[in-house]
Amino acid sequence: MxxxxxxxxxxxxxxxxxxxxxxxxxxxxxxxxxxxxxxxxxxxxxxxxxxxxxxxxxxxxxxxxxxxxxxxxxxxxxxxxxxxxxxxxxxxxxxxxxxxxxxxxxxxxxxxxxxxxxxxxxxxxxxxxxxxxxxxxxxxxxxxxxxxxxxxxxxxxxxxxxxxxxxxxxxxxxFENLICDRCAYRGAFESGDFVKHFGQKEGCLYLLGCKGPVTRNDCATHHWNGSNTWCVGVGSPCTGCSEPLFPTHHGLGMYGQLSHRAAGVRTGWIRHSESLAYTALGVTAVGLAIHGFTKHSLGQYQVDDSEES
Ligand code: SF4
Ligand code: SF4
CATH class of the missing domain: 3.40.50.700 (NADH:ubiquinone oxidoreductase-like, 20kDa subunit)
Structure with missing residues (x-):
């Protein structure tokens, strides 16, 4: 029976x-x-x-x-x-x-x-x-x-x-597979079709801080509460809630964007834009260092106006 x-x-x-x-x-x-x-x-x-x-x-x-x-x-x-x-x-x-x-x-x-x-x-x-x-x-x-x-x-x-x-x-x-590997937006992730702001209906949530690329869980295939919904399915990035690093994720927090290296992003423009950002940061840092060095060096030869007056 x-x-x-x-x-x-x-x-x-x-x-x-x-x-x-x-x-x-x-x-x-x-x-x-x-x-x-x-x-x-x-x-x-x-x-x-x-x-x-x-x-x-x-x-x-x-x-x-x-x-x-x-x-x-x-x-x-x-x-x-x-x-x-x-x-x-x-x-x-x-x-x-x-x-x-x-x-x-x-x-x-x-x-x-x-x-x-x-x-x-x-x-x-x-x-x-x-x-x-x-x-x-x-x-x-x-x-x-x-x-x-x-x-x-x-x-x-x-x-x-x-x-x-x-x-x-x-x-x-x-907990074997990465969420990203089973996500319906994996194609969008690969092609760089990223959602730019909350509320946008379709697309990959990587830029909004999705931790799917580093989170091992089966939410993308089995969803929640016997329904068809899950975090990414309703437009909310995976916060990596089942990972040992949650919620800080090495200082990124729940909605901080993973670097393209950590996420394994292969899309050209985002890699390029991040490289540009790193380069700009590097140039700024070098500029500040040169500025500091110059100021320090010049300081040894500067006349102290207050002593003259
Ligand atoms: S980053 Fe998030 S939204 Fe994008 S494919 Fe991976 S799990 Fe899906
Ligand atoms: S935040 Fe938690 S429940 Fe939501 S998709 Fe990520 S691992 Fe699953």
Whole structure:
């Protein structure tokens, strides 16, 4: 008997059969601890179709208390948000206990995955909790994290075990390709058909600071919230929200334009215009240097008018 497919593409791979045969008594133990800033990642997840059915069928929540019985189940541990280091709250202690018993830790969203926006007095998960623990870690970054990525990773853990990961321990299933390589405006990027100001409907957003050329994520092909929309699709440059360098990007900020070298721009005129800009800057710098040198040199021979008067 078919029990119905989940609409999320990745989840449909093998999952229909599992749904049909699934035995709730085999449900995987799962602990999901949410700290400060966590709602932003959970909200889109709860609106993902198929989420409640998938979660309730294949996972059982162990609650928050790390009892010896719960730890013996070696749950999947999801950490989302930032966690207070307040000794009274005993969060540090609770996290340590769960990490000691978990079989895998998923760091969901930028705060947990990269330590972004960690307020003072909050734990550095990497240094203070995970440390040298050999426990497998999976990072699912983003602002917010893509619900499909979490469901896909959970699905993968159930069906095949740990997914392949990149150097930042992000699943390559979702974080292998550059956004730019799959973007509908890739042709425009190559030919130099760049949007010059916000609100312009079609064209590549490189000049408006798009970080698609240096961001690995699958937004350009799978879009958001089961719709056909995504950042670039609605005229907003990719800010590279799932990259470790977000939001500063080496001082460029979210909307600073990448250099043509960093972006791999091959379009002649923009390379040329940037070269001209660099040349102009160089000439100005040399001019200033000569001016400074001349002034300094001449200064040794200048007559101080004030002494004469
Ligand atoms: S720079 Fe941005 S808008 Fe242009 S092709 Fe790349 S991802 Fe698309
Ligand atoms: S397109 Fe870029 S900014 Fe938008 S969600 Fe994807 S990675 Fe983040």
């Amino acid at each position: 078919r029990t119905g497919a989940l609409s999320l593409p990745l989840l449909s791979v093998g999952l229909e059969e599992l749904l049909a045969q699934g035995d709730p008594t085999q449900a995987e133990p799962l602990v999901w601890l949410k700290g400060h800033h966590s709602g932003i990642h959970s909200a889109p997840l709860f609106s993902a179709s198929g989420y409640p059915a998938f979660m309730s069928r294949f996972f059982r929540s162990l609650g928050n208390e790390p009892t010896s019985e719960a730890l013996a189940g070696h749950p999947i541990l999801i950490l989302e948000g930032s966690f207070s280091d307040d000794a009274l709250l005993k969060v540090h202690q609770t996290l340590n206990s769960w990490v000691s018993g978990a079989r895998v830790v998923i760091l969901l969203g930028n705060e947990a995955a990269y330590g972004n926006d960690r307020p003072e007095g909050y734990l550095d998960l990497e240094a203070e909790i995970l440390g040298d623990n050999p426990l497998p870690i999976i990072r699912i970054p983003g602002l917010p994290a893509q619900p499909r990525h979490l469901l896909g990773v959970l699905n993968h853990l159930l069906l095949y075990g740990l997914p392949d990961m990149d150097e930042f321990r992000r699943p390559t299933l979702f």
